[in-house]
Amino acid sequence: MKEIGIYIHIPFCKQKCFYCDFCSFSNMEKYITKYIDALREEIRGWKEKLKAYEIKSIFIGGGTPSILPIKEMDKIIDAIYSNFHINKDLEFSIESNPGTLNKENLVYYLNNNVNRLSMGLQAWQDIHLKSLGRIHNKEEFLKNFLLAREIGFENINIDLMFGLPDQSLKDWEETLYHVVQLNPEHISAYSLKIEENTVFNELYEKGSLNLPSEELDRDMHHFAIDYLSAYDYKHYEISNFAKKGKECIHNQIYWKDKEYIGFGLGAHSYFNKKRFSNTKIMEEYIDNIHKNISPCAFEEIISKKDEISEYMFLGLRMIRGIVIDEFKDRFGFNPYDVYGEEIMKLKKQGLLYTDEKSIRLTRKGIDLSNQVFVAFLLD
Structure with missing residues (x-):
């Protein structure tokens, strides 16, 4: 399962x-x-x-x-x-x-x-x-x-x-x-x-x-x-x-950008290529559930580009970083195929460490992590 x-x-x-x-x-x-x-x-x-x-x-x-x-x-x-x-x-x-x-x-x-x-x-x-x-x-x-x-x-x-x-x-x-x-x-x-x-x-x-x-x-x-x-x-x-x-x-x-379901007021979920979240209004949440109406207040379909971006900047939060073989298993290609230029630029700035197995934040990269994450947003 x-x-x-x-x-x-x-x-x-x-x-x-x-x-x-x-x-x-x-x-x-x-x-x-x-x-x-x-x-x-x-x-x-x-x-x-x-x-x-x-x-x-x-x-x-x-x-x-x-x-x-x-x-x-x-x-x-x-x-x-x-x-x-x-x-x-x-x-x-x-x-x-x-x-x-x-x-x-x-x-x-x-x-x-x-x-x-x-x-x-x-x-x-x-x-x-x-x-x-x-x-x-x-x-x-x-x-x-x-x-x-x-x-x-x-x-x-x-x-x-x-x-x-x-x-x-x-x-x-x-x-x-x-x-x-x-x-x-x-x-x-x-x-x-x-x-x-x-x-x-x-x-x-x-x-x-x-x-x-x-x-x-x-x-x-x-x-x-x-x-x-x-x-x-x-x-x-x-x-x-x-x-x-x-x-x-x-x-x-x-x-690791895997699926989860959130239940309750304002709870967020990621399921079946969608991100969605519930209302934050108590009376509305209770009333909708009582009337068998979805309490969802926001929903977006995650495109392949969005999924790749999210996988990168969420995965880089972990000290192990992005494991290249795991990225290949999920998306079918190498992260350097999409982000080669960005990765090398951030490496030169001392924000990323790379080897043949992974891409991960340096200590300086941890301090400036938001700056690093922005670089992985795809247009």
Whole structure:
């Protein structure tokens, strides 16, 4: 059977973080049951379309999935297992925020095949957590992490952010030091981006957000690469590090430009040469599902040119880069046939490294990755 990944979006939060532009809401608990019931119906509606597929990965993200009552999470898991073929080596991830985990929901997750827990720490210092609008402090994170270990989770990711307002290199070094002491299997380290329609964007436009310089931001990323590598965390994607064999299967589906289906509010999908996404309006999503109308709000057919471009710039996010034989297997020709001039130009600029097997970003290329990716857009 063909393999596919599933993403399920839970848009509910206790509090919206100041940097977050995701499709998520606080104070919307009154919609939880109606939303989950609609989500379950959307999942059921894909049973026939996915009958020839085996689910390789499930990722429940948000928002904060860990705030869902167990009875609501149970509806989601039951819908998945009732309607789809599940791979015996399934990776099943749930995102969580410290302070929303407890013994009851952790035991429930583990007993229902959730085998990967992703925890949003972001920073070690409480002063930075407060400035980000996080609902937890360092002690709550530690308590939740150790509880998850005690209950039996053997694959835990910790999300971190750098380039924060008033954050020093020393702060970032301290964060990485303490996280490494906990020995999680996976660490994601993202540079803060100021997004529209966020509290941080408002502060930024007023000139009241003291962000590190671009040079310091890069120093932080370089330090993370070197420090984590020294502790056996393989740098396998621009922002992601993993112990051997613990690379995130689900996210690699995105980076390898493979098929996935997104369920829920604002969720994106790539299936049968189409990219499409659901409405971000709660009432419209619930109402459409109730009336047996597709919740899809956007759809585009991916041409061969689009597919080649996406394969290149998504694949270059991975440190292994583009494996030439894999490109040939998918498209029937060599990437140099299409991008020979661009590849050589970027190589001369010190942004790409090439050999007979692969094309990949140099460290300078990682720093200037957006500039590299633009070069692979086909007219």
